[in-house]
Amino acid sequence: MKIKILLYFLTFFFLSSCSIDDTIEMGLPPHDPQLVLECYLEDGKPMRATVLESSNYFDAPTPPLVPDAQVTIAHNGRKLDLTYNPTTEGSPTKLYTHAADEDVQFKAGDFYTIEVTDGRGRKVTGNAKVLPTVPIRSIKWHFDGAGKAMVSATLQDKANTANYYRFMIHRDNIDSGSDVNLVASDELRDGKVITFGTSYTYERGDTLIVSLYHIDKQHYDFFQSVANAKEANGNPFAEPTKILSSVNGGFGIFTTLVVDRKKIVIE
């Protein structure tokens, strides 16, 4: 955040008046594509995964599908193969390449593993534990002088364990794109009440869906490193960050999503 502001500062002073952007030819070394897996298991929803592969930066922008990828999820000693059948759904559109008919039934403490292989001998593995749901303790909103409201939500952190949270707010429904998307660790607030807050952006009558995910460290690291990697492209002050994947053998994330979700209307 601060770096962005500093960059804005720099931009304001020099770039706006003096800087010039030129398109240039940039040769990149050959890239050996690696598997990219995204699989978020959610209670009551079917097992679905997206398997793509990484691309050279200047390749055509078509999704690099991997039709011969085989996805297997294991749980409680039982293995389930996901079928390759690319489908899209939702808004913003999500692409799923593999799915199983069976819905996920979460039990806190359960352990899932995933294995992805393909015809080129590439293999990605990962595991995820079902964390207990952490309930949203309270949601409040507060108006400023201009009639705009900020929303705050609290949770009670469990002491003496490292916990990570993801906080999102959507307007009207969760397909609408999130207004707020934050992650936090309890490092500075272990065992205390943790509060997430927004800026003064909401108005009376707004319907908001507030989601609190209890995430694991792998999810937290992946989220942060993806954000940092995106920021490094175009910020001359940022040190580039490698993506901290939660899976081995490729890029991506395999995790469980436990969420407490509440709908509020700003009044």
Add this chain to the structure above:
Amino acid sequence: MQKKFTLLFILFICLIIIPTLAQNTATISGRVHAANDNQSLIGATVSVPALGIGTVTDVDGHYTLQLPFGSHTLQATYVGYEPYTTYIEVTGGDALVYNLMLQVGSSQLQEVVIEANTLEQKLNDTRMGVERLSTKEAKLLPALFGEVDLVKTLQLKPGVQSGGEGASGLYVRGGGPDQNLVMVDDAVVYNPSHLLGFFSVFNPDAVRSVELYKGGFPAQYGGRLSSVLEVDMNEGNNESLAASGGLGLISSRLTFDGPIQEGKASFLISARRTYFDVITKQINKLNEGKEDYNQIPDYRFYDLNTKLNYKLGEKDELFLTGYFGRDSFGFDQSGFSFGLDWGNTIGSLQWKHKFDNKLFFSTSLTSTSYKHSISNSVGDLSYSLTSKIQDITLKTDFDLLLDGGHSIQFGALATRHAFTIGQFNFDVGDKSIEDMSYSTGKNYEAAEFGAYVSDNFEVNPLLSLSYGLRFSGFSSRGKTYTALEPRAAAKYSLSESLSLKASYASMMQYIHLVSSSGASLPTDIWYPSTPYVKPQRSQQVALGVSKLLWNGSFLLTNEAYYKWMNRQIDFRDGANLFVNNNLENDFLFGKGESYGNEIYLEKIKGRTTGWLGYTLSWAYRQFDEINNGRRFPTRYDRRHDISLVVLHQISKRISLTGAFVYGTGNAYSLPVARIIVQDVEGREAAVVPVYNDRNSFRLPAYHRLDLGIVLKLKPKHGEADLTFNVYNAYNRRNAYFVYFERVTDEHDRTETFEAKQVSLFPIIPSVTYNFKFR
């Protein structure tokens, strides 16, 4: 191994010092000063040409010479001044004092000078890797926006690189900007730059000269690995009250100086301020109330330099120096306010005492602090983030002249550091909002100390040695580190025009800059050595040869160096360096090395002067956790670096100047691939760059030509000049950074990806008016 080496070194010092007694020589000493304003002349040459013996005045204008008994012709020279010659008789008994007063040169042409040292003196100087630069010189050279900057001018010297376009940071022989010891009148300057490094904090009107050590560090200096930059401030004019200043494109300067008590005390006060904010405030005011208008943030920097010197008597002098500088950036609109302020505050009280003509003493009490502070508020929510370092230092240095060509320096210093690291406060004005306020941050205290002894030994007219030993230490959080830092340099004259030189220096650095990027930002945090964070160490060896060419009008110098550094610091990927109570858990420790060769050809006399420098160099770092343990080039690793500076005096009133620089493009990290991350429900899919090895790409080569004309005016009130500059005269688009962009159609669908290069400064003409009232 290291202990053995140290013992041998001490033995070597003893062996050299002992046989120095009872030779038929005597010491003469004195001060060289200007006749017009009584200012000490630093770097003036005092010599006995018939004997080939000479020396250079120190920062107080003092000199000492060991001469054989007999009659001699003593000569003092200083560029821009008439040479002074006197006849002296050297006999046994008391040491002799000769103060030498030089008249300002009658020919204005002599003012076009490159440096305040003669080439002969540089040829015979035992020290290596030293660059001296006077304000007088810097003011002649073209500058970005016409803002004269001594530090940026130093970047034109071999072995010294800038961090990027227009930046004033110094990257010396593969070292980082945090590895430079920057001192003003004995006080450390922690952040020597304004405006994210585009300007240095040194107001040219307040500074007389700067001296940069790139290697071969004398034992009196310690605490940083890569360089020492000593900034010598102007003293107030002793003769009459004067006002001087300059009106520039970006800032204006005003300086007053003069006597307080004639011959005894004088003062100098100098201020500088930018005026972007004055303009942007007016623009904002004109657009006030417009719905779609986004306010332009306010930005300004200013600094204030003061110096007071007071002669207590023939043997004692007091100096009181002050510096206060701030950068301030702010934005306030529609309930959202943001502020970022940073700056140095420095105070120094020095007492110089002369016991006799062989023993000099200088002691100083200095206070320095650097602080940055960020504040942000939205309605009732506010946060602030502050980091600070504050030092108090007591330092004492002795100079002792011994017979037999020895000049012994010894002294000690003690510093108390106080660190405030990431003091973060989040607050909610409305207490009905539950439990959101919290604070983080750490405060540490530390003590740093050092003691040294060194000897400059002129063995004979051909061979001179400089060697010393520094003992340093640091104590923090229950852990004390100590180290011995040996230093040595030697010069051997093969002929009157050719000398060989060699040096070795071991340096320790006990405080570290926590920086989120390879660049130097004002929000970087100074962090002490702790039980977990060990001090950094470097060792550097250098070999050189200097040759006077074409009847002594050119000096060609070649220096090769190798530097190796241990316990270098970097950070884990994604480390949070700002709101983090366990910051050192994110530190990574590794090593570094740099090596290269610097060629420097300079000419300092005549109507056309200048220099040509070429550096071939390599700079690497290596960490187990970065690049899978493979070494990688630093951002400022620059294989080839060329600078050509030419000054030509057309007439007494007009000078033309030009500077051309060429450098291999900076090492840079770029994505080698991309992946698509869709994220959880409700999130847009995003293209995420995949980075591979650090700094594995190169930006295109950097080159630029700057031109300038200095036109001296003849006003009735005193002196004035108009300086016209053209920065980047042929409008080269040098890459500041490169990024990859997604190109979309009208429905925001990705069509392709392309690489973009951002260049900062196109051709920039500027004009500055400088004046001086007497």
